[in-house]
Amino acid sequence: MFIFFAENRANYKKGQIFPFLIAIIVVIVIMAMITANLGKLAIFKTDVSNAADAGSLGGASVLSSFLLQIGLESDTWCANGIVLMARMASIFILGKDFTLPGISLNRALGLLWSNDLNLGPLWMFPNDLIAAIKLYVPYMIGFYFALEKAKLNGEMTWASAKQKALSSAFGNAGVDEGMNPRNKFKNYPFNALPGSYDRYLNVYMANEFNQSGFSRFMSHPVSGFAAAIGEIRPGSGSPQLITSGYGWSQNEDESFRGSYPGNIYKILNKPLYDNYVEVRVIGRSDYPFEPLTWSQFGLIPFVLPVAIYFGAFAKYLTHGLILLPFLGEIIAGIFAAIVTAFYTVVITTLPIGYTFPGRDMEKYTDKENISLKVTRYKKNTDMGIWNFQYGRVSAMSSGHTFVVNDSTIEPAFLAGLSFNTSKHLFETELTGVIK
Amino acid sequence: MIYKSKRSQAILDFVLIFGILLVFLVGLVRIWVWFNANYAKRNADYQKTRLIAGKAYDLTAGVYIDAPLELTDDWVFKGKPSGTVK
Numbered sequence: 455m456f457i458f459f460a461e462n463r464a465n466y467k468k469g470q471i472f473p474f475l476i477a478i479i480v481v482i483v484i485m486a487m488i489t490a491n492l493g494k495l496a497i498f499k500t501d502v503s504n505a506a507d508a509g510s511l512g513g514a515s516v517l518s519s520f521l522l523q524i525g526l527e528s529d530t531w532c533a534n535g536i537v538l539m540a541r542m543a544s545i546f547i548l549g550k551d552f553t554l555p556g557i558s559l560n561r562a563l564g565l566l567w568s569n570d571l572n573l574g575p576l577w578m579f580p581n582d583l584i585a586a587i588k589l590y591v592p593y594m595i596g597f598y599f600a601l602e603k604a605k606l607n608g609e610m611t612w613a614s615a616k617q618k619a620l621s622s623a624f625g626n627a628g629v630d631e632g633m634n635p636r637n638k639f640k641n642y643p644f645n646a647l648p649g650s651y652d653r654y655l656n657v658y659m660a661n662e663f664n665q666s667g668f669s670r671f672m673s674h675p676v677s678g679f680a681a682a683i684g685e686i687r688p689g690s691g692s693p694q695l696i697t698s699g700y701g702w703s704q705n706e707d708e709s710f711r712g713s714y715p716g717n718i719y720k721i722l723n724k725p726l727y728d729n730y731v732e733v734r735v736i737g738r739s740d741y742p743f744e745p746l747t748w749s750q751f752g753l754i755p756f757v758l759p760v761a762i763y764f765g766a767f768a769k770y771l772t773h774g775l776i777l778l779p780f781l782g783e784i785i786a787g788i789f790a791a792i793v794t795a796f797y798t799v800v801i802t803t804l805p806i807g808y809t810f811p812g813r814d815m816e817k818y819t820d821k822e823n824i825s826l827k828v829t830r831y832k833k834n835t836d837m838g839i840w841n842f843q844y845g846r847v848s849a850m851s852s853g854h855t856f857v858v859n860d861s862t863i864e865p866a867f868l869a870g871l872s873f874n875t876s877k878h879l880f881e882t883e884l885t886g887v888i889k
Numbered sequence: 890m891i892y893k894s895k896r897s898q899a900i901l902d903f904v905l906i907f908g909i910l911l912v913f914l915v916g917l918v919r920i921w922v923w924f925n926a927n928y929a930k931r932n933a934d935y936q937k938t939r940l941i942a943g944k945a946y947d948l949t950a951g952v953y954i955d956a957p958l959e960l961t962d963d964w965v966f967k968g969k970p971s972g973t974v975k
Contacts, residue, residue: 496932884943
């Protein structure tokens, strides 16, 4: 058979299969292009999805670490508050602030009062009150300043979380803008600038030569990737919605140009460059911290005023008996009642840490998401046989910091009578797309 | 007569061979569609694992398990896909 075909080869018309071969090759090439296009889009999709997830988690982790810090501050204020109450009790019962230096044990126990140069309960009583007020007022001023600072920190933290979300998202968005050192070297005006080679090495290479436009965009938060956050003023909060983006194109000479500084990568939704990455971040603008008062813990703090009453009564009675032996009990009782009332008001209003409105931790952590939408745009590329279709590929993601094992920003001391700071640890996770 | 018979033979050959080629081409295109569908499915499946992977306290969750669409006879010969990509 082979011999037959070989002998009759001359009778065949050559090249008949050629047009079909060409057609099939064209079809296969188009199929390969479509697959390559699909693959490129899949890479974009993975990139933007990674970027959105990284941004959400990055932002949420900033919130988590801030809540830990606020919890520790709460612990500090709780300790301060307990010390304040103890000092006041010491003043009302013993007549001395036990934290002041130079006080002996006997004086502290109130055993040597009769040797002191006091003029009895009429002078001791106002002195005690003034001493207590002198402790109370600075504490309250200090606390409310600290509370305002915590609120402002909360605003800054949301801004920082959004900034972190932006930087994480941009960093993971697969921006493939290249550098063009050779072209810059070629165009650098060596002859025009004196000492130009040194300048080239020390200034140009150090600052620009080694950086792409995107790198500069990322290394300048204020004028670069986080410019849209703007300035945070006390009370204004961080903007709830932030949109930032970077666009770049490749020139015909293979060098790149980008949209740094600022975020001018599109105007009225029309891209100014062949590529851009856009990140939108949505989140709260602040944390509504409130003072946590001692009275919010029910009857427990009110055991103390009872002790104060009997302690103060005994103290004023001891001295009352010296000058006014007959009315001593009555006066001592009145003074003890007044300082007890004062002490009760102090306890009722004494802030000993921070909390959220309604003491609802979950409402302001679990249910407050930081949400991202990352969009990658690439202009269609006509390869002759196939026009690569890109357009915009987007992905969304949300993350939050959440309560785990009764995490709280309230003083950990109140949770278990020990300063177990792990109570302030909030966990971070993705929550899916929140539209 | 001999010439004419050779020509009709060639036409017969042409129709037969190109019929077979066409069937091969249709099969090829369907396999290509299967490949691309799998490409998209893998990506979609992977994206779905990311949310679980981003959850706390479950280090085993979110591992991507490759579950491609099956290339069945029905898909190649009858054009019926073995699954869908969501």
